Amino acid sequence: MDIRKLLNKHALRHTESRVEILQLLAEQGSALSQPEIEKAVNTCDRVTIYRTLSTCLEKGIIHKVLDDSGLMKYAICKEEVCDEKHYHSHDHVHFKCNTCGDTTCIEEVHVAPFVLPRGFIVKEVNVLIQGICMKCNP
Amino acid sequence: MDIRKLLNKHALRHTESRVEILQLLAEQGSALSQPEIEKAVNTCDRVTIYRTLSTCLEKGIIHKVLDDSGLMKYAICKEEVCDEKHYHSHDHVHFKCNTCGDTTCIEEVHVAPFVLPRGFIVKEVNVLIQGICMKCNP
DNA sequence: GTTTATGCAAATTCTTTGCAATACT
DNA sequence: AGTATTGCAAAGAATTTGCATAAAC
Numbered sequence: 114m115d116i117r118k119l120l121n122k123h124a125l126r127h128t129e130s131r132v133e134i135l136q137l138l139a140e141q142g143s144a145l146s147q148p149e150i151e152k153a154v155n156t157c158d159r160v161t162i163y164r165t166l167s168t169c170l171e172k173g174i175i176h177k178v179l180d181d182s183g184l185m186k187y188a189i190c191k192e193e194v195c196d197e198k199h200y201h202s203h204d205h206v207h208f209k210c211n212t213c214g215d216t217t218c219i220e221e222v223h224v225a226p227f228v229l230p231r232g233f234i235v236k237e238v239n240v241l242i243q244g245i246c247m248k249c250n251p
Numbered sequence: 252m253d254i255r256k257l258l259n260k261h262a263l264r265h266t267e268s269r270v271e272i273l274q275l276l277a278e279q280g281s282a283l284s285q286p287e288i289e290k291a292v293n294t295c296d297r298v299t300i301y302r303t304l305s306t307c308l309e310k311g312i313i314h315k316v317l318d319d320s321g322l323m324k325y326a327i328c329k330e331e332v333c334d335e336k337h338y339h340s341h342d343h344v345h346f347k348c349n350t351c352g353d354t355t356c357i358e359e360v361h362v363a364p365f366v367l368p369r370g371f372i373v374k375e376v377n378v379l380i381q382g383i384c385m386k387c388n389p
Numbered sequence: 390g391t392t393t394a395t396g397c398a399a400a401t402t403c404t405t406t407g408c409a410a411t412a413c414t
Numbered sequence: 415a416g417t418a419t420t421g422c423a424a425a426g427a428a429t430t431t432g433c434a435t436a437a438a439c
Contacts, residue, residue, distance in 0.1 A: 126413050126418060148403075158421050163404065165419095179317040179379060183429085184403080206365060211374065222367060227344060227378070229360060232385035236349065240365070241317060241377040247370035264393060264438050286428075296396050301429065303394095321404085322428080 114139045114189070123172040130157035134165050135174065135189065143215040144178035144186035144207065178207050178216055179241050188218050207239075210246035217246070252277045252327070261310040268295035272303050273312065273327065281353040282316035282324035282345065316345050316354055317379050326356055345377075348384035355384070 116135045120127040133154055138145060145153070150162050166187055169175045178186040188207075204223050209216040224238050254273045258265040271292055276283060283291070288300050304325055307313045316324040326345075342361050347354040362376050 128413075128419065130420075146403095159403095160405085160422080161420055168419095177319055179319065179377070181315055181317065181323075181377070183321075183323040185319075185321040208367065208371065219367065222365060225363065227360060227380055229346065229357065229380065230385065232388050233346065234383040234388055235380055236382040237380070239317070239319070239379040239381070241379075242365055242367065242373055242375070243377070244374040245372040247368065250370050250372055266394065266438075268395075284428095297428095298397080298430085299395055306394095 119174060123174060125168065125172065130154075130161045131165050131169075133157070134162060135169065138175060138187065138189040143217045144180075144188040146180070146182075146184040146186045148184065150187075177239075178218070179239050180209065180216060181241070181243065186216055188216075191218070191220060207241050208246060209241060209243045210249055211243055212245055212249035215246065216241075257312060261312060263306065263310065268292075268299045269303050269307075271295065272300060273307065276313060276325065276327040281355045282318075282326040284318070284320075284322040284324045286322065288325075315377075316356070317377050318347065318354060319379070319381065324354055329356070329358065345379050346384060347379060347381045348387055349381055350383055350387035353384065354379075 116132050116139065117127050119135065120131060125131065133156055134150060137150060137153055147159075147162055147166065150166075151159055154162065166175065170177065170187070173190060175187045175189050178188050180186045205218050205220045206222045206224060207216055208219050219242075224240050227235065227238060229235060254270050254277070255265050257273065258269060263269065271294055272288060275288060275291055285297075285300055285304065288304075289297055292300065304313065308315065308325070311328060313325045313327050316326050318324050343356050343358045344360045344362060345354055346357050357380075362378050365373065365376060367373060
């Protein structure tokens with residue numbers, strides 16, 4: 114994944130911070146929270162991380178990954194499917210391992226569309242599955 | 252829902268704070284975060300709310316509701332299906348309205364079991380659907 | 390009377406905002 | 415040069431911990 118091209122595509126200047134943060138998210142198999150990113154990155158300020166995440170979220174470069182820890186996590190978007198309203202369609206599920214704590218995108222498992230009662234409009238579906246991951250499974 | 256009985260059942264003393272917080276969650280149609288509970292309740296301390304939520308979570312009286320705001324929300328358990336390891340089985344989905352902001356449990360919509368790649372063990376599934384709710388749908 | 394739960398204070402962690410300085414195009 | 419981005423400081427929320435007091439059984 115070419116971070117430079119990604120930034121260009123979204124009319125964002127390619128700065129050291131952005132490249133480093135996105136590089137990290139791209140290489141990391143798992144979703145990271147701001148505090149986790151802060152620990153892993155050493156060149157930039159805490160505030161820059163927040164702002165980078167916020168910007169990339171708007172542009173649809175990354176997506177939120179819900180977590181039961183109360184911390185919001187973020188992962189890079191493999192396929193970029195976004196509509197104009199900044200809603201991002203995740204057709205994959207997220208898996209959090211209760212042993213190692215990692216949250217990963219499972220691209221192979223797709224979310225079947227949910228049928229809600231009449232009157233509800235579905236814009237986005239987020240699935241978090243918790244359990245034990247392949248690595249931690251004895 | 253009889254809060255007294257509920258507390259007795261789990262060997263918890265029935266205090267004013269607990270009754271009030273659980274009453275609130277039981278009456279409220281939507282899941283609430285700690286700050287929201289704090290605003291709605293006036294008798295007890297902020298810390299007591301945190302501790303009450305934590306205790307009730309362990310006992311399986313309430314369950315976490317994931318939210319894209321970064322705040323953890325909580326809702327009372329209608330059916331009490333818990334195993335010994337404090338994992339709670341939600342077979343229902345949660346819906347967050349992007350207009351009014353309310354997050355509600357939709358008991359009618361059940362979560363079909365997900366089939367994960369070999370090696371993964373599923374303990375808990377959490378589905379958050381976002382969009383526009385019945386009330387806000389024009 | 391013993392145990393459990395609360396309140397208060399304080400510390401810690403997470404997140405946001407304003408503004409001047411800096412880096413990118 | 416002109417604009418977008420960063421860093422720093424500081425404020426604002428959210429959450430946790432310790433310990434003495436108070437309430438439940």
